[in-house]
Amino acid sequence: MxxxxxxxxxxxxxxxxxxxxxxxxxxxxxxxxxxxxxxxxxxxxxxxxxxxxxxxxxxxxxxxxxxxxxxxxxxxxxxxxxxxxxxxxxxxxxxxxxxxxxxxxxxxxxxxxxxxxxxxxxxxxxxxxxxxxxxxxxxxxxxxxxxxxxxxxxGDNYGMGVSAGTYICEQVGDQPDAVVAEIAGIDALPLTQDRSEGFKDALAGCGLEVTNRVSADFTVQGGEAAASQLLAAAPEIDALWNHDDDQGIGVLAAIDAAGRDEFIMVGGAGSANAMREIESGDSVLQATIIYPHxxxxxxxxxxxxxxxxxxxxxxVEIEVPNRVVLNAPVVTSENVDEYLPTAFES
The missing domain is CATH 3.40.50.2300 (Response regulator)
Structure with a gap:
């Protein structure tokens, strides 16, 4: 029954x-x-x-x-x-x-x-x-x-953008002419739009804005194609936010193929492979924003x-809440050990 x-x-x-x-x-x-x-x-x-x-x-x-x-x-x-x-x-x-x-x-x-x-x-x-x-x-x-x-x-999509933008402000916000790039996910999805809006708003707090932006599709192949396009259009970048760590595998492959390492990169979702990149200290990927799986x-x-x-x-409430929004913390080399054990594999 x-x-x-x-x-x-x-x-x-x-x-x-x-x-x-x-x-x-x-x-x-x-x-x-x-x-x-x-x-x-x-x-x-x-x-x-x-x-x-x-x-x-x-x-x-x-x-x-x-x-x-x-x-x-x-x-x-x-x-x-x-x-x-x-x-x-x-x-x-x-x-x-x-x-x-x-x-x-x-x-x-x-x-x-x-x-x-x-x-x-x-x-x-x-x-x-x-x-x-x-x-x-x-x-x-x-x-x-x-x-x-x-x-x-x-998950907090707007908060993901805010976390990514805040971290980039902390890293390059003292450079008024810093070139900030963005590789989004599927632009038609509200979650992608929310992430980009939060990113834009956080960057505005330190006087920066997105200079170059492309969108992908959350896949490795899409990430590699979008990153190749972006890198060709932007000969100099100071900071890059990629919305999704799965497509980030392709993004990192394109960066490696182009021989680019002059910028810092922030990922999104919090995959185990992204965290291992951060942990290594040998990658442009310096942080990722958790989007809970x-x-x-x-x-x-x-x-x-x-x-x-x-x-x-x-x-204290005696009924299940109507709405639960999970947090979007930043994972860096300083706290990666805390998050890596429960991260998902791309």
Whole structure:
């Protein structure tokens, strides 16, 4: 038997926000401190409940970060004997992903964790799932309506740009004529636009701006082609931000082929190979900005809490938050040892 669904809690917009007015009552004199764990205590969260069926669908793992997203989600589900995880085949076809979610609805799963290949395209089917009483946890790429998800887990794309720009300001901000270059990901994606906006805003704080910019596609081949184009157009560069460490393999190959080493480079996402480059001290790559590959794993954990009518033990609030935005820290040679053990392989 599946845990009962909270249909009344996830259909209306008011339910997304009304929980903010709730509070826990403190202990009073004479209260039984040996009472059963509450729904947001550590013991209550970890205790095995009724089995919940969670459907997970994401894009095709065509680069290391997405592969890490999928493996981390599966590994998280395996920690809990009360999770029955149903994983749809990864796809970059929005119509196929829509059909996968429709199958989850027909199967009456208890929750859906969805990293959409296109947030806008998957919004309607996510709303249908919500209307069917199935909580949807939106990961990484946002839907276009607040009615499409009970909870959303995001990396901080704007914050990534801010972190990259702030680091470059610290390194070359005392050079008013510094040439700053940028190799973005897929320009059509809002996440790429957010990263570039944050980068621009942070650079403005030290009087710099992006002088040369190209976009790639998160792949090694795309990164190499875009970097070759950029290097040919910019004979002198002081600092370069590459949005993605997977495409960064190709970017570094193009830099090596061109024999260029006059600039510092900052990566993005936080892959293990990028961190090893930083650790070596022999590369133009001096830093990378974390974009957590744990987002879907976090989504799995939140889905379990929602389906079992539990909450987050580190919050006083007695319901799972509507929105969780993860941090975008800078990894350098000074702290790489802290991040390398849990980094993903490109």
């Amino acid at each position: 599946h845990a009962p669904r909270m249909r009344g809690k996830i259909i209306t917009a008011a339910a997304f926000f009304a929980a903010g007015g709730l509070a826990l009552t403190g202990c009073t004199a004479g209260e039984d401190t040996n009472a059963e764990p509450t729904n947001n205590s550590v013991e209550g969260n970890q205790s095995e409940g009724e089995t919940v069926v969670i459907g997970f669908s994401g894009p095709a793992a065509d680069h290391g970060w997405l592969g890490a997203i999928n493996s981390a989600a599966t590994a998280e589900a395996e920690k809990y004997p009360d999770i029955d995880l149903r994983v749809a085949e990864g796809t970059n076809d929005a119509n196929l992903q829509i059909s996968q979610v429709e199958q989850f609805i027909n199967d009456q799963v208890d929750a859906i964790v969805l990293l959409p290949t296109d947030g806008a395209a998957l919004t309607d089917v996510a709303i249908r799932a919500m209307e069917a009483g199935i909580p949807v946890i939106n990961v990484d790429r946002e839907f276009s309506s607040p009615f499409a998800a009970r909870a959303t887990v995001l 744990t987002q879907a794993a976090d989504g799995i954990r939140l889905a379990r809490l929602l389906a079992q009518d539990k909450a987050m033990s580190d919050l």
